[in-house]
Every structure is written in C-alpha cells, then in structure tokens.
Amino acid sequence: MAKVTLKNIYKVYKGGVKAVNDFNLDIPDKEFVVFVGPSGCGKSTTLRMIAGLEEITSGSLYIDDVLANDLEPKDRDISMVFQNYALYPNMTVYENMAFGLQSQKLPKEEIKKKVDQAAEILGIKDYYNRQPRELSGGQRQRVALGRAIVREPKVFLLDEPLSNLDAKLRVQMRSEITKLHQRLQTTFIYVTHDQTEAMTMGTKIVVMKDGFIKQVDTPTNLYMHPANIFVATFLGSPQMNLFNAKIVKDGKKYKILLEDGTENVVPLTTNKLLEITDDNFVDKDLILGIRPRDIHIVPNTEDGFKIKVEIVEKLGDENLIYTHLFGKKEYTIFVVDAKQEVKVDDELTIKFDEHNIYLFDKENEESLFKIPEYNYFTIDDINKYLDIEELSKKIY
Amino acid sequence: MVQRITNYFTALGKVIKNWFIKLGKNTKSFFVNLPRNTKNFFIGLYQIIKHYLITSQYPVYLSAIVMGLGQVFNKQYIKAALYFLVEVGFILFMVFLGGNYLSGLITLGVNQADPILGIQGDNSIALMLMGLVSVVIIIVFIYLYISNIRDCYRTRNVILNGKKPNTFVQGLKDLLDKNFYKTVLAIPLIGVAVFSVVPIIFMILIAFTNYSSSLEPPTDLIDWAGFESFQTIFGAGNISDTFFKILGWNILWAILTTVINYFIGLGLALLLNSKKLKGKVFFRAFPILAYAIPGFITMLAFKFMFSNGGPINYYLKLFGADTIDFLGIDSTWTARFIGLFVNAWVSTPSIMLLATGILSNLNTDLYEAASIDGASKFRQFYKITLPFVVFSTTPVIISQFISNFNNFGVFYFLRGSIYSSGYFVASDTDLLINWLYRLSIDQQNYNIGGAISILVFIITSIISLLVYVRSPAYRKEDTYR
C-alpha cells in the first residue's frame, strides 16, 4: 500500500554507458504500472533500482515518501518475481515461501499461517513438499508469486514473469496476475517487452526506449494518441504503416501530399487540423501514420490508391494484405475481413480513413497532434465503474 | 595446407614478437616510472588522508594520529581498542624486527660473521626473506590504517546526520553480509601473499645476487650482483652449454609428449567408445586404474622395472643377451624413450577421460547425416570427429604442452642421481625444471637457479598467454561486466 516516486533517476554504468536517463514517474497507490519497451531500453534496470538490486547513480527514489536510495532491498518493503522464477532449488515449495519469513525471525505458527494463506490464493497447497524441479513452469511461477505474497509487501515488482511460459499458460497467468492485483490491492510494477501483456494488464503503461521514457498513459490513450513514432509503431499489431508526407495549402483548404509529392493525396479533416499544435506545419517534412485496420478497400470505381496484392496472410477471421505503395521499399500492410475474398495479384483500390491518421514531425519524430493531458483511470475508478455519474465527473 | 600452416606460424610469430615488444616496453616503463609511481602512490595516500581530514572534525584527526582514538569519541570502544592494538603491535614489530628486516632487504646485511671471534653476523638470506614478509605486513597495516580513518569519518557523518552509528555487533554482522567478501578473502590473500608471492619475488631477487654454492649465508654475506647470473647463462662456458643443450631437449620433449599423449589418449577414447566393444565399463577401468595410482609410485616402479637387476634385464640374460643399462649414464636415447613411454602411461588416461567426455557431447545427427550422404567411416572420423575434438580441446592441448614442458617427475625418478659428462650438474635427460632443482636445491647455486626460473617463467607465460587469450572464458569475462 504505497506510492512510489522516481525523481530524475539516472543509471550510468562504468565506462559511461547510460542505461536510464532522467526517469521521472509518480506511481500512485494500488496502481498496476507496466514498463514496456524493446530489450535494452532500461526497463529492467529501472525496476532493479526500485528493488535495490542496482545502485541508483543519481536522482531520488521515494517509497511512501521515504527516501529509499540507500535502503537495503529487505528494508524497502518490496518483493520481486523474477523471469526465471529464481526459486531456491534445494528447498521444497513450503521452504521456498517460508525462507524470507524465517530470516525475519517470525514465530513458526505465524509463518505457517501466512504461507498457507498465500498458497490458498494460488492453489499450490498440494505441492508443499515438492522441489522446484518437480514442478511445471506454471506451478513454479505460482510458487514464485507465493513467495512474493507472503512478505505482504507495499510494492510488488515483476520482471518479465511470463516470458518463460508457453503461449497458452501465459494468457491464463496474465488474468491470474490481474486478479491477484485486484485482490491484494497493492502497487504492482511489471516489466515486459510484450505489448499485449502491457496493454491487457496495465492500468498505466510506461513506454521506454534507449533509457528514456517515451510516453506514460493508459493503454487506450497510448493506442489512440501516441506521442511519437516509437510509441505509435511499438503498440498495435500489425504495425502502423508510415509514409513520408507533407501538408500543402490548396486554396483555402489543406491537404496531405504523400511521399513523392504526386497526386496521391489524403484530405486533412477539420477535426485533425484543429488538433495540430505546430504553427509552421505547412510544407514541413512529416511522417504520416495509418494503422492497418484503418485502410479500407473501396470499389474500383471510387477514388483511391490503386494497388496490386502481393501477399495474403490468412489469420482465420481476417487476412493481412501486403503490397507496395508510393514507391516505398517496405511493405504496406492492411487488414481485411476473411469473408472478403482477396487473392494475390488482385488489383484493388484502397482508401485511408482520414479520421484516423497520425502525423509526426520527421525531424524529432514527435506527434503533430495534441496529446490529451495525463488522463487515466486508477483502480479505484475502475471499481467505481458502475457508478456512471462518478466516472463522467472524472472525464468531463 | 602448407600455406595454412605457414600462415599460422607467421601469425603466431607476430603474436610472440608483439608480446615481447610489449613486455619490453612494459618492463622499461615500469622501471622508468617506478620513482614517479612510488611518488604518486604516496601523494595519493596523502591526498586520501587529507580528504578525510579536511572534510571532517577533530575525531578524524585523532584517528589519523593514533588509530582508534577517533572511535573513542564516536563511543565505539571495542573497535577503538582493536584498532589501537593493531597500531601498538605494528609499532612493536617495526621497532624490534621490521626495521632491521627492511634495511636488510636493501643492504643484505653488513655484519660479517666471525666464528673465531664469536661474532654472529647478519644472515643475508633470512634478512631478505623476512624483509619481503615485512613488506606484506606493512601493506596490511596501511590498509588497516586507511580503513581506520575511513571508518571514523563515516561514523562521524552518520552521527552528524543525527542517526545512530552501527553498533559493534552490527559491524560483526556486516562482516557476514555486506562485507562478506572481505571476510572470506582476507585469509587466502594473506596466505597466497606470504607462501606464493613472497617466495617467487624472493627467487627473482636471488637471481640478481651472488648467492651460489661458494657462499654459506649464516657465515658469509650475500651481495647484489646485477645481471651476472644471466651473463653466465648466455655467455660462453659450461653453464651456458648446458643451458642450451637442455633447452633444446626440453622443447623437443614437450612437443613429442604432447603429440604422443594426445593421439594415444584420443585413440583410447575412440577405442573404448567403439560400438563393437561390449563391456566398456570393465575395459575402461584399466586406464582409470592407471590414472588413479599416485604418479610417484608408477615412476618408481618403472625405475625398478628397467633397473640393472630388474625383470627386463632378467629376461635378456635368460635369453643369453647382454644386459642393457637402460637408465644408466651412457644410455641417453634409451632413457629418453623410456621417459616418453612412462609419461604416456601416466598421462594418457586423463586425456582419454577428457576426450570421452567431449565425444559424448558430439551430436550424433552429424553422423547420420554423413552416412546418408554416403561418407565412409574413415571420412566421418577425419571430417567430423577429429575437427570437433581438436577444436574443443585446443586449450587442453596447450596447457598439456606447458605441463609437459615443466614435467619434473619423470626424469627425477628415473635418473635423479645421474650427472652426465659435458653437462653442468645435470643429466642428458634433464629438463630445465630438473636442472633448476639440482642447481638450487641440490647444489645451492641459487642465483643461477633463480635466473633459470625467470627464463622458464617467460617461456611458460608466452604459451599460457596464447592459451588464455584464445580461451572462451577470457573473452566471455571481457564482454560482460
């Protein structure tokens, strides 16, 4: 039951390698925060600094308003779940969960009570006398969670806990961890490189790259309003398509000219125009982004871009269509319903949904559109979800 | 093939040449910079102490003057007492022994003994050795002295920040937790310093003295003699002849034994892993038996076997032939061959075990793929097994080469008491390491012995360095951390 505050946190390794740069974040109580990013982005390092396993080069870390920089891990009131579970191989499941409590010198009955409680929640009571090597991956992960729970920490740290599990188990454990979070009502900090995990589990997501925070927001807002090209392409599958573009003035109206400046044009709607924050957007080098689901096939008679289908990837309920557009080297991908029959070499006309386009400054890769201010629901809000009045107050 | 071998050796030559150049440069810069580095060391020391002095208050000053005094002001009485005892002990040591030892290390003693007058002179060698031990003690003391100031400084800061300093019990607990590595490393470090490093430095120093059989230390004084021993080795004369003769044989021996042992060991492993052989565990027991028997027993047994009254000569006599003095003074090459054989008997089993381990890691899919491709058994061996085994055992081959180069036991036992003519206190089968032993332990020609050990070190280190740089352990260690 704690909030965690990171202020100007840096991690610089010997030899000057900067793993984390100026990391600022406020994590309110009971939040489920996910750090997500490609490997080497500094997400694990940040988590390990919160845990106290890694020294903080500069900056301050507060756990419940107490400066925690120099506290030993055991004094920070945290617990951690590791990617490879890190169970003590020579101890039984029970001993694994009780080991930490024993070193706190708690009475035996109390330890038993706490371990029993945690085992009950996770359904691992039957394995008490087994050793980790006799357990399956999912069971080991549960024991690791159990070991973290018995400490009754203020903050739960999870370092890619699901990446060693197979796909089916991962989905199952995902929902179990979410349930656990609701049940324990503590702060969770979760590190993953998997965007699906991040989107489905987090109440708040921190997207990181090369040691920098790229954006912090709720899953929906991140998807709807990416602040930069990195966030835009990192979240969402298949990836957002990107094209070089330019906004030109055409009489009184504005339009977006694509790639080589020929007649390939996407209209700039008034709504979008109003969202633009940069005053000098005309004739600037821009990147236009469009998600694969926002490209639609229109009848050949209508206006649009003429394409030739090159690859059709069948996913069951929908198909991915690969093609080359505007002389761009990379494939352009879009999604069509599986019922709509599309074959390789088909010649089609497609259209971009002009309400769902994204524009980025080519130079600094930042979004041209205004990003709604820090606008997310806490777990309390979600609990009050049924209370529409309360919710509408929050939004408007 | 020839091209590749030449390339390899050219590359090898380059590495060795560069290593020598680097060694030369490093040695030169070490000596050139020695005064400056020493100065810098003391300046650094001074600055560390000054840093602690300037940035804090009087207890730290006190600690700098008398160890433990600052701790008294920090109310850490037990710690204070311990530090104080260390200082008292050190001062007593320096006054009564250390000072004498240190000056002895430089002068090697000044008072000549005279038994007639009953004067007990300085024992140069003891002075030198104890001087080195004193250096170790001084280093340990400096470490403790700095830690004393640092500790006082830190405790002071904790107190100034309004927190409670660690209690003595807490400090002891830290020794098992935060400072666990210091606790654990203290004993091995001091042990290695006193029993490995000091003796080696001692021998290096001895190489630059005149300590030879003509001088007997408690009575005679030893003195520094510069590069005299090296001049003796590389100049003209009996010692120099002996050195080059032995060096030549030593290199030949190292190459022969390595090649022979390696291929016999590999052959044994293949033979005892053969699919056609049943009862592998039983047959494998024999080489393991040979591996387990202590080496000195084997070698002494072989000496008995080839001795004049031994069984081999018994049978020769029985069949009417003349007895052969296999290990005698004139039988250079027979003795050398027997040495090769005995060494193979002792060493091949370990290589066999090693190769067996590696062969069991060999991916059998490769063979299946090869036999589907129609490769013959011999081709399979030549193209798959051999490269794989050789590749995974390269470090072993080279470390085998080194241990063979320095193989003391074989000829010590077979021909330990033989002195060949034309050699300076050595037999014609002796390796450098045997000669070193005879020169220093048997004949008390310590300075020549010391110089030869330095040469052996240089040869060994070149080879080791090549191994070490090539080994995956080194590369891995370098890439992470």
Add this chain to the structure above:
Amino acid sequence: MIKNKSSKPKRYLTTILVYIITVIVCFIFFFPCLWIILAAFSGTGSIYNFNGFFPPNFSLKTFEQLFTGVTDVSGDTVMYPYMTWFLNTLIIACATAVIGTLLLISTAYVISRFEFKARRKLMKGALVLGMFPAFMGMTAVFIMCTQFQLLNNLWGPILMYSTTAPVGYLVQKGFFDSIPTSIYEAARIDGVSNFKAFYKITLPLSKPILVYTVLTQFTWPWSDFILPKLLLQDKSNYTVAVGLMTLPDTEFSRFCAGSVFIAVPIVLLYFFVSKYMVNGLTAGAVKG
C-alpha cells in the same frame, strides 16, 4: 546405403581387431600394477631374487613388517617406519583437504559472485602466479619454514598446500558462475545475509564440485613428493612418498607393499566418484 555396409566377414574381422587392441591396451595398463601387487606378497624382499616379473615364493611377511611396531626384533621397522609415514601422510592430506577446500571454495565463490574493485586484478594476479614454475619459490619456502620453525613439522606442508590452493580457483568459479544470479537477488530481497545465502543455498547446490575439490585437495598431498622431501627431512616426519623413495633395490617388495597400501584407498575413491572427477575435468577444460 548398401555399398557402405561392410560384408559380414569384414565386419567380424574389425570386431575381433577392436577386441585384440583393447585387450593389449588394458594389459599394458594392468601389467605393472599386477607386477607390483604380486611383488608385495613376495616372500623375498630384494628384486635380485625375483624370477623376472614373478616372485619366487609368496607370503604376507612384507605386510607384517610394514605394520608391526617400532620394537620389531630385526630392528628394520625403525629404519623404515612405514606406519609413521602413513600417519603423517594421512594427517597432511586430511588437514589439507579440509583447510584447502574451505579456502578454495570460498575464494572461488566470492570471485564468482561479488563485484568489487580488486576483483579483476586478483584474477589477473592468480593467472600470473600460475605461470611461475611450481617450485620456483621452494628455496624461499624452505628458508621461510626454517625461520618460522616449520621445518620437520607437519604444519609446514599443510600450510603450504592449503594456502596456495586458492590460486587454482578457476574450475570452482566456473561451477559457481552457472548458478543463476537471480537466486541470490531473491535471497537479498528476502533479507537473507550473504553468509546465510552461502551456506543455505550455495553449499547444498555445490555437492559435485565439493566432492571434486575435496578429492583433488586430498590426492595432491597424498601423492606429492617434492614439498615433503624438502620440508620434512627427519625420517620420523617423512610422508610415504618420501619414505618409499629412499628404499633400495633390495627392499623392492617393501616398496611394493607400501605402494599397494596407499594406492588402494585412492584408487577405490576414484572409482566411486569417477563421475565427479570426469565432470570436474571437463569443466576445467571448457573453462580453459
């Protein structure tokens, strides 16, 4: 496929050949051992009375001579006090096995697990130390032992063996490196001290490497001869190795009996734990 299959007679021939070579090889390895064992049970002591490899008659006399007390009538146990030598060897080897293993294991563990300023320097130092000829410093050790009153004292070799053991930490370090770091991090978060983590987590996991280390630390002094020869110059302080070296041709069967007696336990040990030995050997090989 078919052309690769050798014809039946040829296959038999190679099988027979494999067996013949194997038997010859095993004979070469076994014969000297057999010879020594037979000679140990010889009725006569001198090698000159043997019929080639075979003793003229058999008896247990030599073993009796080895073990009967110092007050033996013929007086020869006083000349070759084997039991004393054996006890000396046992004491040195056991003490080294305990102290040496302790120092070696803890050093390897600390170097593998902890990150501290001097770590790389220590590793390089150990490497350089290993390149010096093993008994380069023997003279110095000899003089040092004289100074410290450790000459003709079993503690001399014990101290030498065990304090120099940590230099060969690489194999053990390789083993400890293979234990995942996260286990120790979990222990740290659980509030377990480093020392407790060492004996509660590391040691239970290190059984193979412990067995290997104890064994190597035990067999080294058990079969070494250079150091004891130098440091133990009094007959009553000899180890078996030094003692057996002093035996002349005429005491051949005594030599054999003495050898058999100290070789048997070590050979048995090797066979029981050969799995660990091979593992240790290959570990050392891979780590270079």
